[in-house]
Amino acid sequence: MRNLCSLIIILVWPQLSWGFSQQFYTQYQMQSALSQPVTTANTSSSQVKRTEHTYEYRIQNLGDIASIASSVTVLQPDYSSYIVRDRQGNERRLSEIGKKRTQEYQGMAHLTLATSSHSANLRVTSSLSDSPFKMQKIDLSFEEGFFNKSTLLGVEYSYQQQVQPLSYFIDRDLATKARAVTINTSSIALYYEQIISKKMKNLVKTTSTQRLGERPRNFGIEDRLGYALTRHIYLQGMAGYISEDEQSALHDERGYFNLAKGELAVTYEPIYDLLLSVSYGLLIESEYEPRTDTKTKVGTDQYGLGFQYSYGDWRFQLTGAYYVAQIANGGSVLGGITWTF
């Protein structure tokens, strides 16, 4: 039996693996934020920090149509900013509750099937270690190309189950209520990408997401336009809007949210495969509380930088962002290296 299996592997593997390539990818990401109190949000001044290191292995062009990937992410979360309230209203930092956590692990498996005109993706992500925010997530997507891929239609679906620490809040009617400890989130997106001319293409994406039992369903639309100014300079513009369904009931002390956003990005390619990008984004978020007829509006400016360079079998990526808002400011840095062999 073992010999038969070996024979099958010897005969089949070269057929499947003809022309395939392997990639090893690693990235390091760090985020931090300095926040100020928000009058309607019952939050405290806080600092959120996160560092994570991902190792991914990918086999591409397997059997000409498939790619598989798996990754492990090592997280070093800082829970000192996450406030947990007990039934009596006493607040404690999550980092002071339970055992001290230094590292958490997350795993991902990804399968892509692609032909010349369509592609399908399945991605499963899960916590591999104990965490106060233990999660499992599944992502499915399908894309169909028409007219030599000048038109792309796609659908994406994701479902996530995540736990969170037990915490209480005081509702508008002054009753003490517990927040849900398990949040199920479903999200669906439809997009349409169209090449408009030799130098221009456009992407329209509609989304709908619901955190069941916690937030009303939200609906969003986003348009992203790309334009090649010259062979070395590329522009992208984006505008979008997301709004929660105000016909749905509120589940906690927060009101209805909506968000308007816009972004401009310029990418410069001074030499082949070296991409330098700068971007500016503006986000205007609103919260309308119908029970007190109050509205809170917060604007955020974000400045982004991007660097990407491919050299032989290697690709290097570095991105950074800094944002400034009335209630918080902070930034993030991400660096990644891909080795194809």
Place this chain on the structure above:
Amino acid sequence: MIRLLVLVTALVVGCASMSDVERGYVNHPAMELKNRLTPASQSVLTNLNAVSQSSAGVACATCAH
């Protein structure tokens, strides 16, 4: 013969034009509209701009819980 030559020339020019389009402009990595070259904007009040809160195990302190 001339018609054939014109047809072949048109095909070659057409293919050259298509390859120019494929790498030079709309399929250039900088024209990729689904994957970003700079980070997405942070939503500090509502968390509406994130696919999922705490997906990487860290909560947003000021966003909606």
